Amino acid sequence: MPLLEGKKALIFGVANHRSIAWAIAQSLASEGAQLVFTYQERMEKYVRELAAKIPGTEVIPCDVQSDEELDSAFAKAGEVFGGSLDILIHAVAFAPPSELENPFVQTTREGFHTALDISAYSLVAMAKRAVPLMQQNGGSITSLTYMASQRVMPKYNVMAVAKAALECSTRYLAYELGEHNIRVNTISAGPLNTLAARGVSGLTGFRNHVAEIAPLRRNIEQSEVGDTALFLSSNLARAITGETLYVDAGYNVMGA
Ligand code: NAD
Numbered sequence: 001m002p003l004l005e006g007k008k009a010l011i012f013g014v015a016n017h018r019s020i021a022w023a024i025a026q027s028l029a030s031e032g033a034q035l036v037f038t039y040q041e042r043m044e045k046y047v048r049e050l051a052a053k054i055p056g057t058e059v060i061p062c063d064v065q066s067d068e069e070l071d072s073a074f075a076k077a078g079e080v081f082g083g084s085l086d087i088l089i090h091a092v093a094f095a096p097p098s099e100l101e102n103p104f105v106q107t108t109r110e111g112f113h114t115a116l117d118i119s120a121y122s123l124v125a126m127a128k129r130a131v132p133l134m135q136q137n138g139g140s141i142t143s144l145t146y147m148a149s150q151r152v153m154p155k156y157n158v159m160a161v162a163k164a165a166l167e168c169s170t171r172y173l174a175y176e177l178g179e180h181n182i183r184v185n186t187i188s189a190g191p192l193n194t195l196a197a198r199g200v201s202g203l204t205g206f207r208n209h210v211a212e213i214a215p216l217r218r219n220i221e222q223s224e225v226g227d228t229a230l231f232l233s234s235n236l237a238r239a240i241t242g243e244t245l246y247v248d249a250g251y252n253v254m255g256a
Pocket of ligand 1: 014062063090093188193194
């Protein structure tokens with residue numbers, strides 16, 4: 001039987017064919033999950049085109065900075081899924097470009113707030129709305145983080161602070177939601193050429209560095225993050241929660 005037969009997954013963060021969320025969607029669908037995507041208004045055309053490639057996938061608009069839009073997205077997903085949800089994927093992040101160009105010490109209050117709101121608080125906001133749909137049968141919540149939360153990666157700036165908040169939120173959510181058998185984990189992915197990653201300068205140079213230094217001597221692919229999300233979302237990972245799981249060809253273990 002497929003690993004996710006009969007499972008219902010709500011995925012935030014598909015923007016285009018390079019999106020990590022799209023790779024996750026393909027992995028989850030390949031094992032039988034029914035999907036709903038949410039999208040940011042300006043991405044609607046691309047997201048509808050991608051959704052059409054996986055039969056039965058519904059799409060719902062949602063800006064994660066709006067409580068009203070989050071309420072409406074979860075209500076609509078609940079209707080599509082018949083009142084329950086098994087899998088939630090959080091693959092959204094944003095920081096104003098100037099905050100990634102200027103020195104970190106110049107971070108503005110507004111930029112800090114925006115980055116933390118969209119990239120970290122949104123996980124808590126989503127989890128709160130997922131609980132009523134998951135608490136009967138349990139569930140799995142997975143987000144995407146980056147190693148800059150733990151070590152200095154020049155130019156990652158306020159996004160690194162947001163990722164640290166996301167990882168810490170993962171642990172607190174895992175603790176509180178564990179009593180409902182809801183697991184919460186985050187995948188720390190190596191650098192991938194996506195829309196969001198292009199906002200951080202030096203991506204190509206850093207990917208070359210990873211290919212040289214990482215134990216596997218290569219970069220990762222979106223599909224490898226997709227398959228890890230599939231594992232975490234499935235019963236195979238039933239005792240794993242609160243974790244930050246690195247999918248980076250081993251780069252994070254290196255000291256030199
Ligand atoms: P992406 O640009 O394809 O995805 C980012 C998504 O965030 C987009 O779908 C965008 O519409 C969404 N988003 C931004 N602001 C939003 C808002 N206000 N409301 C709703 N949605 C909003 O890029 P990606 O690299 O696939 O990013 C997905 C996740 O993976 C992010 O959390 C990112 O930080 C993380 N990540 C990426 C890399 C990388 O190298 N690409 C590495 C580690 C972690």
